[in-house]
Each structure stands twice: as C-alpha cells, then as structure tokens.
Amino acid sequence: MVRTFELWTHGDDIRDATQRPPDALDEARLALMSRELMRVLPLGMAMTGTAQPGRTAGMGLTGPGGRTGGG
Secondary structure, three states: OHHHHHHHHHHHHHHHHOOOOOOOOOHHHHHHHHHHHHHHHHHHHHHOOOOOOOOOOOOOOOOOOOOOOOO
C-alpha cells in the first residue's frame, strides 16, 4: 500500500510537470492509503533513527479522503 501511494504521488508530480491534470483518486482509496501510511510511520522513523519514544504526533487531513475521528 505504501508503494502504491508513492507511485501515485510521483505520477502526479510528472503530470504536473508536463501540464497534465492530476489523477484524482476516490475518497475511499485516499483514506485507505492515508491510514496505512500513518500505521507504518513509526516503523519508518525507527528505521531512519528519527523515532521519538514516548511521543505522539497528529496529522490533520483535509479534502477527499480526510476526516477527523477514527475509522
């Protein structure tokens, strides 16, 4: 899932650089990718030596796929 998000993001970078419209994903896919990215964030931070034991972070997502609360 993380790789899918990365490829979609870079695809949009390429579309932007070539004056093409973005590849809009539906809300359900955006929400799923966002949840999965947040789930693996601690692992990524641990692997890069940037973990902050005992600390928490929040991320506010807006637009399609973003919402507050659990889910």
